[in-house]
Amino acid sequence: MLHVAEAARVSVATVSAYINGTTTVSQELSARIEQAIREIGYKRNAIARSLKVGTTRTVGLTVPHITNPFFTDVVSVIQQAFDRAGYAVMLCCTDEDLNNQDDQIRLLLDRMVDGLIVARVGDSAFLKETVERANVPVVLLDRECENVDTDRVVLDNHQAVFEAITYLVDLGHKRIGYITGSFDISPMRDRMAGYRAALLAAGLTFDQSLVRSGDLHEADGYTAAMQLLSLHERPTAIFSANNPMVVGAMKAIRDIGLSCPEDISIICFDDFPWADVFHPQLTTIAQPVQAIGEQAAMLLLDRLNGNRDAPSRRLVLKGRLMVRNSCRPLSATTGAATPKIATSLV
Secondary structure (H helix, E strand, O other): OHHHHHHHOOOHHHHHHHHHOOOOOOHHHHHHHHHHHHHHOOOOOHHHHHHHHOOOOEEEEEEOOOOOHHHHHHHHHHHHHHHHOOOEEEEEEOOOOHHHHHHHHHHHHHOOOOEEEEOOOOOOHHHHHHHHHOOOOEEEEOOOOOOOOOEEEEEOHHHHHHHHHHHHHHOOOOOEEEEEOOOOOHHHHHHHHHHHHHHHHOOOOOOHHHEEEOOOOHHHHHHHHHHHHOOOOOOOEEEEOOHHHHHHHHHHHHHOOOOOOOOOEEEEEOOOOOOOOOOOOOEEEEOOHHHHHHHHHHHHHHHHOOOOOOOOOEEEEOOEEEOOOOOOOOOOOOOOOOOOOOOOOO
């Protein structure tokens, strides 16, 4: 730092103030210091700075699946928001494993992150302890945690699925298969509640045999769809609770010798860039990814900027049904198209 001060013809204290942001440095002096830093090749010591000022200008972010297009897009939005605010983002993928989630949070805390955004895997005593005792603010993303009092950004999953199932009912569908993930996470519970509420509102009976569950991966969607399509009275439509599983469901429809939407209609939760280049183009529920990521970053930045003691906030955003052509209306007289004979491959 001494060499930078000499090259810029300023005091060491002025260089320190500029680098650490402790006091305002004039534009002229800032330009001279920056030029000296470039000429000398001075490297800022982020670790030393963090020990001195008590902040690393780094936040931690955990997501269950980085390969899921929804989380990929949200991560991008969050990273851009913190980049604009002068923070780095450390990303960890928990792979839907509760123990891994706790380990990743410990890792981020050991790296002295200033705050956390967590798309949780399941209820965790350690996560609750982190919120209550760790000296860092925590924002929950996408997935609620009922026993944790902290900021969160979620979607109105119940209403989104209610509208999607109602759309299928309005097209004449009465046997609607449902492929879900684990009910350990709140979006899956809320989406199932929306499914049941829509059936009830339409005067239809909930049929447990039309529900199949998996771990939110493509292979789970394939297996679940095969089981539904192999029923003696198969569904005329299938709703998938996320987009990796709908890819598996579409493969199952193809492999069993059926067509979408001629034989089976499909809707999935979460829009994704190639949904409208599928054949057929997929009808989906689109989440406001930009708003979700920006609001999560905003909540955490607000805490980092000093608003630590305000009551926790719960922001609920709305999904949007993107109607394309993977669903067809059924005949009012027959209730369905004449089905092909499907041979089970399960």
